[in-house]
Amino acid sequence: MHYLNNLLLNTDSYKASHWLQYPPGTDQTFFYVESRGGEYDKTVFFGLQAILKEYLSAPVTHADVDEARDFFAAHGEPFNEAGWRRIVDVHGGRLPLRIRAVPEGSVVPTHQALVTIESTDPDAFWLPSYLETLLLRLWYPVTVATVSWHVKQTLRAYLEKTSDAPDEQLPFKLHDFGARGVSSAESAALGGMAHLVNFQGSDTVSGVLAARRFYGAPMAGFSIPAAEHSTITSWGRDREVDAFRNMLTQFGKPGALLAVVSDSYDIYRAIDEHWGKTLKDEVIRSGATVVVRPDSGDPVEVVHECLVRLDAAFGSTVNGKGYKVLNHVRLIQGDGVNPHSIAAILERITAAGYATDNLAFGMGGALLQHMNRDTQKFALKCSAARIDGQWIDVYKAPATDAGKTSQRGRLALLRHREYGTYKTVTVPNDVPTVEAYPPPAGWAHALETVWENGQLVRDESFDDVRARSQII
Template identity: 75%
Template sequence: MHYLDNLLLNTDSYKASHWLQYPPGTDATFFYVESRGGLHDRTVFFGLQSILKDALARPVTHADIDEARDLFAAHGEPFNEAGWRDIVDRLGGHLPVRIRAVPEGSVVPTHQALMTIESTDPQAYWVPSYLETLLLRVWYPVTVATISWHAKQTIRRFLELTSDDPEGQLPFKLHDFGARGVSSLQSAALGGAAHLVNFLGTDTVSALCLARAHYHEPMAGYSIPAAEHSTITSWGREREVDAYRNMLKQFGKPGAIVAVVSDSYDIYHAIREHWGTTLREEVIASGATLVIRPDSGDPVEVVADSLVLLDEAFGHTVNGKGYRVLNHVRVIQGDGINPDTIRAILQRITDAGYAANNVAFGMGGALLQRLDRDTQKFALKCSAARVNGEWIDVYKDPVTDSGKQSKRGRLQLVRNVEDGRLNTVPVNDGTLPTGTEDAMVTVWENGELRVDEAFAMIRTRAERTRV
């Protein structure tokens, strides 16, 4: 047994002592997860299914308990050995919890419950709290999917304004460049898959593996041959044009797309002299689409300037909406890309008369790493407990921060049948308010995964909501 595979150690230290802290007579607890606001006013729910398959699929064993008992004893924390032994002996190691959540891919306004966790066995009422650490990590894929989804709405607006085929162009306009910038392989996989809920372009291979393993998706995203600085500069500055010619020779086939970083020395010289003069006829004859990648400087200025220079060299057509579309060439910007620079670049080139068709974006750190739990103010809180046979509201309401006031009661997210509006309400007797329907489904119960969705369905669900 490896320590990192032990569910009992996938928690915070102080959680080991919490079974001793509830009121006498407690035999049930109820928790919920929400985004309490943040950068965006709605979130895209994704990643719970993967987390559950990874963390909860294997039943707890006595070997797990032995390992956890010894570690917590040395660590200075009490440990509920008898409680865990009972779960193994009486329940086969399956955790007595019920997890309900909105379907993955759902776009939900902030300040609404996204999932709930409740105990199902009176003797194991303390288990939901023990799982907080691992379950709240859903904040990460939800936040990545949310950032990606909002970027998609920005790009869509510019494509609808300037492109003859906005929906055909959109899926490949934002490419995931983030694998090397995250803290772990798991983050790359889960965050990368979250981006692929919205787009089809990625260089994060682990995201493809996660979508295949946990969401039944044979191939979730696509990429193209592309140069990096080492493969260009290894030819030497005096042979820069030969490095570019080699890219055309290796990958420049009719209908192909090949991306070449071109700022190792001087992006403007590379476009004017190498691509626009020396190699111009070879680019055209190849039948491929050449994608120039600047990788330094001010992103807004460099992209705009590069389009003008490429236009001078290769020309353009004017589409049905009156915007220029370059012949044979495009630009992809990956350096300095975030939601703000995407919007600024698209506004700049639109003002200059160029269609959004002409550019694509690669986002790395701002997509998978430059975010944290407070980006969307995620929290998992207890909202109800049954003590001496009676359910009581459990909540916090700190005088120093009203934004941290938590919800009360056994909660349910409901959808108004008439207008589709979502609202979180206490449903202590199991009866939904008139004119509403349940907006959550039971995804996990007593060791069993109850919902096992395909990635394609999650994508469809996220696409249904637009702004």
């Protein structure tokens, strides 16, 4: 579908008419992206580099302009054919834009400018607005990374309380189960990659591949052999124990991990009889760790009961924090998992004396799909325009919703050198460029130019992104 690769058609219909709507004398515009609040008070900035590489790197061609011209003529919208032809002829199809952004992986409070977009050709002042639809989709990887990051903080707190090795355990405590529940392969790639900023466990192959393609990560995520219901139930109800034994035979090697869904019929019987009696010695002899997976019922109740039964079957040891760690077996909960149920499950098992070491989570729809642009109230707005040589503030302040009041002027994001706090400031009109603005003592510019006139000028590595996300 070629039209999906035409940048000029990767916009909203009404954008095609906007070049005619700015005041006469306009020759430059300035836009910004921010989270205006939402469910979380901090966001993890991630994904812009992938969007820039995927959609803005290929030069616009006259064939693209032809296609867009014909589409909008039939669609009922005016189209700036001359403006786009000029970009092809004068700029070689490279977009005359400057995009500045906070370094990817940064954890930034809401209500701060995360990205700024400026036109750099007076005859293409309308270009940042045209690209709003595409660039604002940044909300998705940022929101996934943010949800994942906040779950990580919950897991970190319980691990620090109950585990002897919290740092070793944490990267694999939340596994991405979301690929089948998203709306598209692109969502799986962007969302799966965003989760990997915080964790290293994933079954979303496209997310791992996206981290390789866009951020140079050779292998950003890992998985283990795991059963699904079809591979267990194909043996029949009467041979469920044989299905479990086959998993041990195929994958049960010293030091290995294997996950076995065990609730196709009766999770408690599976633990008490199959795992806890019939296969117990085989599990121990294998040298592997069997990860039992319940997949139905109330997650808080079921996880607690499964741990108790596994403890009765295999025993446990008490770690240095005074919490029990199961021998030979673990549990993974992937049904009904979201940030709230994770906290509730961990609170229950901690109160019952079990270390967080015993449990991992798989999150699917709640990780990659149960969100929208309003989860963190993302917006991309114009905040300044140069008209007849003078910069003016551009903003909205609706009387019916103060929360939608936008920022005004050319914006700079500053970070305190000592405390790491952020603030967004308006650059005075007499300062020629945002970069030339001198921050107050103790502060430094937090936005860096990542895109200049069709070229990516800062190429982040996935390791650097991950390292920044650790700085709170």
